[in-house]
Amino acid sequence: MATLKHINSKNADYGAAEQYLLFEHDEFTMKPVLDETGRLIPREDYRLSTLNCDGEDFAVACMRANLRYQKNQRREDVKSHHYIISFDPRDGPDNGLTVDRAQALGEQFCKEHFPGHQALVCTHPDGHNHSGNIHVHIVINSLRIEEVPFLPYMDRPADTKVGCKHRCTDAALRYFKSEVMEMCHREGLYQIDLLNGSKNRVTDREYWAQKKGQAALDKQNAPMIADSITPRQTKFETNKEKLRQTLRKALATAASFDEFSSLLLQEGVTVKESRGRLSYLTPDRTKPITARKLGDDFDRAAVFAVLEQNAARAAEAPARSPDPPRTIKDRLQVARAEIAAPKQDGVQRLVDIEQKMAEGKGRGYERWAKIHNLKQAAKTLSVYQQYGFTSPEQLEAAVDTAYQKMRQTSGELKALETKLQGKKKLQRQVLAYAQTKAARDGLRAQKSEKARAAYRQAHESDFIIADAAARYFKAHGITKLPARKALQAEIEQLISEKDGLYNTYHEQKQRFKELQTVKRNIDQILRRSEPHRRKEQSHER
Known part of the structure; x- marks a missing residue:
């Protein structure tokens, strides 16, 4: 699914943004990676284009415009806005998304929603997490150099005028997210609802805490692995992720809110309801964590819905044969895997070997087709029985x-x-x-x-x-x-x-x-x- 991220920058060096897009950077420190001679290492694959720069370098064009309109001269001014559209890793193999196609979509998005701004549009084929997600960087000068039409996310007359600055308000970001969803629907790409929250909300800060913690844990475990010793812990989990697991474990068995609270209290977690919202206090904190910061799976409506399902299931239990216990985490993971998993390993059609041989296929194809038909026949019967x-x-x-x-x-x-x-x-x-x-x-x-x-x-x-x-x-x-x-x-x-x-x-x-x-x-x-x-x-x- 495509996601949209926004970063504003007060850095007056517009060339730094272009340098980040063109050269390798350390994912933790964000500093350039140098080779043995001290030179910058270019990225292996990318697409880069500029908009509204009149043939000039992006940094030079932005500085000229700032001087012309006497804007972005103070240290506290937001000099540029950086938007990142990250596509689902499955869009490549399943929906034919390529780097060139993503670049074209990014350029079109920039022209439609950031008219009148000098912009850099750059597409990378993979993220720093090496998941294969194609993503587009759109960097715009905060200053507008042309008069533009009134767009839906604008709410002031100055938002259309030349010499004024771009504002990324909450309403504007919601509008951009809705347009990203529309773009993915139009192009036949995977997409989730970006407007109504996330079931498992991980902030940028928590994401990087997990990455750095995992790197530190891998470094700590390296000597033990070298000595053929199995480490006690190989996966680093943030405190929020540990809390999510504790909540899911309690939700798997609790049939009422009192029982849910009691199970959490045994783990040292106190749940509090205030003004229709839930918050959770762990032993290592003095301030509770709201459900909104953990994800929609843990707000009041979702928790009470699961508790009602558990209560109904408990009432029906004597009338049916007992099922093996399954946690809510397992159920959610299985359901999501069935929806999200690509169907490349699904059932394929049997080959008509006689027809193919009549068309001139050789003995090698015949041997492959027989093995293929045996495998697909077994899968067919398995699905038939399922x-x-x-x-x-x-x-x-x-x-x-x-x-x-x-x-x-x-x-x-x-x-x-x-x-x-x-x-x-x-x-x-x-x-x-x-x-x-x-x-x-x-x-x-x-x-x-x-x-x-x-x-x-x-x-x-x-x-x-x-x-x-x-x-x-x-x-x-x-x-x-x-x-x-x-x-x-x-x-x-x-x-x-x-x-x-x-x-x-x-x-x-x-x-x-x-x-x-x-x-x-x-x-x-x-x-x-x-x-x-x-x-x-x-x-x-």
Whole structure:
């Protein structure tokens, strides 16, 4: 899933940002890595482009603009903004995302959402965690060098004017996240809901604490491993992660809030509820950690939902055979793995060896095809049994049901997309109409018809935009314009709903494809085991 991160910088050396993008840096100290001769080591693979720099170096262009408008001259001024769009590692093998394609998406995103700013756009094929996640860096000069249209995240007239500075407000960051989600939906990439929190929230500070702690632990364990001694601990965990594990362990068995509190108290953790929110106090702290800082899995609504499920399961336990105990962590991990795991190891179609040999394939292909068919037949029967089918008719009915569900979700997704596009079009018209307010107010201030005609001619472009927006409002029966913030909130809500349907549709599509492959394989296996029947059927045709 793609994520968006924002960093503002007060560093007056714009060349430092470009140096970070082009040369290797230590992931902990963020200092450049030098070779044995003391020279910088270039990154192995990257794509780099500049926008609005008029052929000049990014750093030179930014400094010229700052001097021209007398901005970013003080030490405390924010000189640049750094946005990072990180794509899911699976987007490469599963969805065909390449470094060049990611660079093009980054450039398009920058042009649409940061117009009028000098910018660097650079794409790296991998992150410092070596997970294979392609990510795009967008570095913009905080100063705006061109007049720009009023965009949805802007709330002041100065946000559009030349010589003014970019502001990354909370509303702006939410808007950028929603646009990243829209971009991933449009491009068919993996995506999660960036607008409604995270089930397991790890801050940048905690992430680096874990990385540094793991590095220190590996260094400490190295002598023991060299002496063939197994270390007691090989994985470093932050205090917050230990607290999450304690909470999940308690949630796995507790059936009421009192029982949940009692189990935590045995581990030295005190849970407190205040104004509808939960917080947790560990023995080594004097200030409790709020559920918001741990993740949405540990807020009041999620905790009480799990407790209700545990209570219902305990009530049903005597009426059914006991299941082996499984913790909530295991259940969550299995469910997420089923959704997130790529289907590369799923069931594949059997090869028609006779047809391929008739097409001219050799003995080597025949041997490979026989082994392939044996493996896929075993996987097919395994999946067939996992779903609990007892006849091919049940399998065929399941394929039809999966197809209908997929089509229904697709219809809902298209309807939601149409509604979202309508809201976005309305938003564009509202913003365009709002930008012409000064011209419309000036027209009303004119005293005579001749003065109004001259004023309208002098501001013709503004009135063309205003008249087009007014015609749109009239055609759609809009008599009162919606508030811009309320309209943006409605769009973000629709994007969140679309994200849920988008992921549901992909899950249903994967299930349909798997069942369809199993059905085709079963049909092929049955036809091979009943050659006379197949011959009779072909004769009847």
